Amino acid sequence: MSIFIDENTKVVYQGLTGSQGRYYGMLNRDYGTQVVAGTNPKKAGADVEGVPVFATVADAVEATGANASCVFIPAAGVRGAVLEAAEGGVELIVVITEGVPMHDEAYFYNKLKADYPGVRLLGPNCPGLISPGKANIGITAGHIAKAGGPVGIVSRSGTLTYQALYELKQKDIGCTTCVGIGGDPVPGTSFIDCLAAFEDDPETEAVMMIGEIGGSAEEEAAEFIAANVTKPVVAYIAGLCAPPGKKMGHAGAIVSGGKGTAQAKVDALAAAGVHIGQSPSEAGEIMAEVVAAL
Amino acid sequence: MDLFEYQGKQFFGSYGMPVSPGEAVTTVDGAAAAAERLGTPVMVKAQVHTGGRGKAGGVKFAADIDAVRVHAANILGLDIRGHIVENLWIEKASDIAEEYYASFTLDRSAKKHLGMLSAQGGVEIETVAEENPDAIAKIWVNPVEGLTEGQCRQWVLAANLNPDVTDQTVELLLKLYEAYTEGDADLVEINPLIVTPEGRVHVLDAKVTLDGNAGFRHDLAPFDATQPRDEREAAAHAKGLQYVGLEGSVGVIANGAGLAMSTVDVVNQVGGRPANFLDIGGGANADVMAEALGVINNDPDVQSIFINIFGGITRGEEVANGIIEAVNRVDIASPIVIRLDGTNAVIGWSLLEPYLSERLVILPTMLEAAREAVVLAGGTAS
Secondary structure, three states, X not given: OOOOOOOOOEEEEEOOOOHHHHHHHHHHHHHOOEEEEEEOOOOOOOEEOOEEEEOOHHHHHHXXXXXXXXXXXXXXXXXXXXXXXXXXXXXXXXXXXXOOOHHHHHHHHXXXXXXXXXXXXXXXXXXXXXXOOOEEEEOOOHHHOOOOOEEXXXXXXXXXXXXXXXXXXXXXXXXXXXXXXXXXXXXXOOHHHHHHHHHHOOOOOEEEEEEEOOOOHHHHHHHHHHHHOOOOEEEEEEOOOOOOOOOXXXXXXXXXXXXXXXXXXXXXXXXXXXXXXXXXXXXXXXXXHHHHOO | OEOOHHHHHHHHHHOOOOEOOEEEEOOHHHHHHHHHHHOOOEXXXXXXXXXXXXXXXXXXXXXXXXXXXXXXXXXXXXXXXXXXXXXXXXXXXXXXXXXXXXXXXXXXXXXXXXXXXXXXXXXXXXXXXXXXXXXXXXXXXXXXXXOOHHHHHHHHHHOOOOHHHHHHHHHHHHHHHHHHHHOOEEEEEEEEEEEOOOOOEEEOOOEEEEOXXXXXXXXXXXXXXXXXXXXXHHHHHHOOXXXXXXXXXXXXXXXXXXXXXXXXXXXXXXXXXXXXXXXXXXXXXXXXXXXXXXXHHOOOOOXXXXXXXXXXXXXXXXXXXXXXXXXXXXXXXOOEXXXXXXXXXXXXXXXXXXXXXXXEEEXXXXXXXXXXXXXXXXXXXX
């Protein structure tokens, strides 16, 4: 099984008519994802390579039965796009866009929690998620992932996620679902959400977790793992040598006031029984051993 | 982006908060002229993006113009925790009866805004939090609901401030919350927030960090221009590259923030010292690769360059062509080690094959490539 998405997920792309939306929307369709609609208030009635474009998400949902949305709208429009998607009736909103202001993220995260508690938000500033062989929503290269199981992946970093998928594939290890939660300060879906879903998924037998400096999400995940996760977890944390006070690319990746260091995260996860890789490839090797011992 | 104190005060002032009149200057004569206009006594305050100014001698009281000249001359050029003082803020001096602390920032765990208020201001809040955590009154504000006057009043009462200034403090904190949200700040902090002997609540210091992502609805250019960047960071920033300067000799180029961080880590793990963090993003085309190599090439400390690319949607042959074109365009001073993996990596390697030499090396794994880069930089790899 997979978590959050499967072969029946029908996706509407907000921003399908833009260059990024079109490029990745079509790649996702080529992968086999049910790309059923796009939205653009000015181009309702048009189509993008056969995919119908609607004025709003609500129209797209009504006409096509879309139950997920993927957002490629520029940062200034993301707040409106997320609220429109939730109002429109989808169950999953995946925001690829980077550079969304923190106050917008904090607003729509809490707005969804209060008014649309059944809606899952992933991102912003994330690569999306892929259930190999079933559906790929976002910017992950589908062919670097092997379908099946037994590993589930959850990651704050884009490129390191791809690398993890690729290394597992080269070791002939499949992936149930790979979720990129993104590197922003207010991620819609957390490590804990994914760990809980993987714990409940019978086909996922081990979890690969990729974290980075900043915030305390990895420490919170460690507590959750100690209390609730019975499946083996392998982790890699990027940023051991990051200097304090400097943002390392991602808006959320900053060590400030001595908090959010990679070492503190590694220590917390190790104390929770998580296997730690010192490099991405070492994490892959450890996972291969874990899978062999299952 | 971090604001100087004076920029923070102007920012607060624009939301109607009480700040002292003052002027930003860069010379001793300018400081004296500002003090003449403001009327002595004044404070002469170093404007730097770091704490501990007072202890370092960067904040002085000046009773008259002669004292302004003496202090301004001493403070300009002063090194405060590695920051050289180039800007001064000359501010009308205030009498202080009480010192409080107030701030708003995002609580990333709670995913709500966190307000902190304390009657023990004027010292570092981390110290108060450690020694006397009960002295900090906290409030969590749901961003959808905002901060109501009633909530704010409860919060002020919980902080046990002087009861005579409750109304003024409530009013000021509502404005501070407005500045934080409407102004797209990651952090607003007033320390100290003072009460004057006449009973007026007043902003005496300002620490503001604005969200660089909100540039589409605010003019951030004046603040961007005063960000502390070394020469390398300024050059990279001008080209739109995600660059952080470090102290070592191995130049690092990678695609993706996570991979770039990981590359810096691995260079350290094998005994080397990275010169920088540089994320060129997902694409890795010739233009961005050439810009990145140009920035690293201008760093005199760089002895070798480690290019670490993982091809996802961007294919190995595109990455290889980008590197070849960039290397042809920029006259590179240091040897280059490439690790290229992922989609069509093998095709990428074959394209690079004719260009390989002692100064352009490909290795299959991150670890091996990091070791080679460290050796080429004159170090010993472990």
